[in-house]
Amino acid sequence: MELEKGSSFTQIPWQIYRPNAILQELYSGDYKLDESDNTYIKYYEINDKKAKGVSCFVPLETPHNVPSERLNGPEIPYYFLPEGSYLSEGLALIYTHRMKLRFPSGDQGGLHFVIAPTKRMKKEQYEQTVKELDWQLCTIKVSAEMDELISRDDDLEGVEDFRMNELYWLMEIWHAQATNAMDRLHANDIHTWISLDKPSFQDLILHEARAYIVFSILARMNSSIPVTHVTELMYLGDILGELDAFEWKK
Incomplete structure (x- = not known):
């Protein structure tokens, strides 16, 4: 599956996931303040390759929910937007890059997107609009639940910088x-x-x-x-x- 950076959607093209989507508060990297009025956040053209927004992802390999003895502790609530559902007015799903992930069950890829604001709004309005999308609860288990990242002896061989x-x-x-x-x-x-x-x-x-x-x-x-x-x-x-x-x- 190949996408051009900046590809944008208002209808969800594939089932797309976000951890703790309904409760997660915004972090500073999830938005930019409007430089002319910092009571509002910056908004973007629908195909802006540099758009900022909350992260979500599409796992590329299946199965992507293989339990492992290295996964423990309280289960992270994961949510997904169903394929074919629509974003609210003022939001766009924008592709940024292909993720490379290592799980106890093996290496996997993912497509990383941001849900970016496309109209003028305040931070609280943007946060609430994202939370009120059609998020569905699921039981996916991912590396966010691992005790530690997977490392191999040769990981840094050839990393010259x-x-x-x-x-x-x-x-x-x-x-x-x-x-x-x-x-x-x-x-x-x-x-x-x-x-x-x-x-x-x-x-x-x-x-x-x-x-x-x-x-x-x-x-x-x-x-x-x-x-x-x-x-x-x-x-x-x-x-x-x-x-x-x-x-x-x-």
Whole structure:
């Protein structure tokens, strides 16, 4: 299944999933404030390749709900929008990139989308509009429930840019401490992408969707790391400084 980046839909083309969709509050990476009036959020043209919005995904392999002894703890409530259902006025589903995920049952792919605002609205209105979509409860089990990310001895062989080694390690830390299930899926994707594709830091910069996700995660991580964790803070500083130069805040 191949899609062009920025492909957009108002009718759901495939069954699409989001963890904790009905209760999940917005995070800073889920929206941008309107620079002219920060009581409103930025909205986008329906085919804007740089649109920001809440994350959701389409698993590509089946079965994608194989239980494992590595999945434990309270089950994450997952929801899906049925194929053929429509988004509310003022929302669009926009494709960003293909995810690479590792599960105890094997490697899997997924299509990552954002549900982006296409009309002027306040943050609270956008959040409520997303929550009130036709979400259906399901029992999918995904890597968000894993105790830790899957690592292999050769994961970093061929990864020549040390900043990507730093990012690989930071994603393991973030996955362990994150409380947001979608954040853990993003950590899985970045971690697996580094392991399989051996990208350089320049590859990350050029991959706008992943670069934005990394910046959003690390900015939140940076605010919560104790000052005594010198190595983590140094790694965060290395990567955030580079990304900040490319204005990912904007």
